[in-house]
Amino acid sequence: MAASPLAELVPTAFVTGASQGLGRAFSEMLLAEGVRVWGTARSVERLTELAGNPLFTPVALNLGDPAAAERAYLDASAQAGGFHLVVNNAGYGIFADTLAEDPAVWDAQIDEMLKATLRLGRLALLEMKPRGRGHLVNISSLAVEFPLPFMSGYNVVKAGLSAWSESLAVELAGSGVCIVDFRPGDYRTDFNRVATQGAGADTPRAQRAWKVLGRNLDVAPRPTRAAADLRRAILRRRTGIVRSGAFFQACVAPFLVRFGTWRIRHEIMKRYFGL
Numbered sequence: 001m002a003a004s005p006l007a008e009l010v011p012t013a014f015v016t017g018a019s020q021g022l023g024r025a026f027s028e029m030l031l032a033e034g035v036r037v038w039g040t041a042r043s044v045e046r047l048t049e050l051a052g053n054p055l056f057t058p059v060a061l062n063l064g065d066p067a068a069a070e071r072a073y074l075d076a077s078a079q080a081g082g083f084h085l086v087v088n089n090a091g092y093g094i095f096a097d098t099l100a101e102d103p104a105v106w107d108a109q110i111d112e113m114l115k116a117t118l119r120l121g122r123l124a125l126l127e128m129k130p131r132g133r134g135h136l137v138n139i140s141s142l143a144v145e146f147p148l149p150f151m152s153g154y155n156v157v158k159a160g161l162s163a164w165s166e167s168l169a170v171e172l173a174g175s176g177v178c179i180v181d182f183r184p185g186d187y188r189t190d191f192n193r194v195a196t197q198g199a200g201a202d203t204p205r206a207q208r209a210w211k212v213l214g215r216n217l218d219v220a221p222r223p224t225r226a227a228a229d230l231r232r233a234i235l236r237r238r239t240g241i242v243r244s245g246a247f248f249q250a251c252v253a254p255f256l257v258r259f260g261t262w263r264i265r266h267e268i269m270k271r272y273f274g275l
């Protein structure tokens with residue numbers, strides 16, 4: 001049987017955080033297209049269902065142990081004969097008052113979600129650049145432009161990841177490698193359910209914001225829409241920002257970013273979250 005256009009372009013893929021939510025949907029989309037996928041979770045038991053597909057290989061990877069995560073990536077890459085697509089997707093939220101929370105908590109989130117992710121991306125690019133082809137997709141967030149209240153560590157991580165994608169886009173221009181800064185709006189996943197509620201999360205002010213965050217996710221599109229957007233983005237073979245989500249977040253919000261001032265965005269955010 002002839003390979004799908006996607007499998008021809010990216011025969012092998014490495015997806016972090018494949019056990020649920022967006023990473024699971026990305027993996028299922030890629031497998032359905034005939035791409036061989038190495039997908040990660042902290043515990044491989046969480047990948048049992050995906051592992052029923054002969055094109056899928058489970059990988060244990062914890063961003064909390066960056067050296068082991070790099071080894072896991074390199075082992076998987078050796079098995080795969082190199083990856084044509086790497087999706088840096090794994091991540092989590094910490095909902096807490098920026099000042100009340102122990103600074104070590106924010107440090108750990110930045111170490112795991114930003115620094116460890118950058119290391120994996122670097123390994124991927126070291127393989128892709130000499131080959132003159134490949135896609136690195138960094139799953140950032142609309143939070144880069146519309147920061148989520150009481151999730152300052154998360155906002156810093158996503159802003160850093162997007163800044164890194166833009167830096168790479170310039171450095172690797174003309175190399176044949178595509179850098180995709182994928183910025184989802186809200187998607188209906190377990191993200192909020194597994195988020196940690198830290199110091200100061202129980203104040204009435206913080207709880208008002210938490211309620212809005214929960215309500216948004218409850219009515220958000222399903223992750224399959226993000227997977228369809230990712231598929232289109234890869235087939236486009238272009239470096240750049242890809243926005244994904246419901247109409248307002250994927251189309252109207254970027255318009256506000258382009259033409260609205262910082263103050264306008266700030267006022268919208270305060271009202272939106274009842275702050």
Ligand SMILES: NC(=O)c1ccc[n+]([C@@H]2O[C@H](COP(=O)([O-])OP(=O)(O)OC[C@H]3O[C@@H](n4cnc5c(N)ncnc54)[C@H](OP(=O)(O)O)[C@@H]3O)[C@@H](O)[C@H]2O)c1
Binds near residue numbers: 016020042186187194
């Ligand atoms: N859902 C949204 O509305 C939304 C919006 C914008 C951006 N995003 C971003 O999209 C990505 C996926 O989010 P999601 O909504 O799909 O969340 P999710 O359902 O909670 O899935 C998170 C995935 O990341 C993995 N993970 C979490 N912490 C990890 C760690 N320390 N080391 C390794 N893997 C870890 C989890 O695997 P295990 O727990 O099995 O190890 C899981 O597979 C995240 O980067 C998130 O910031 C989500």
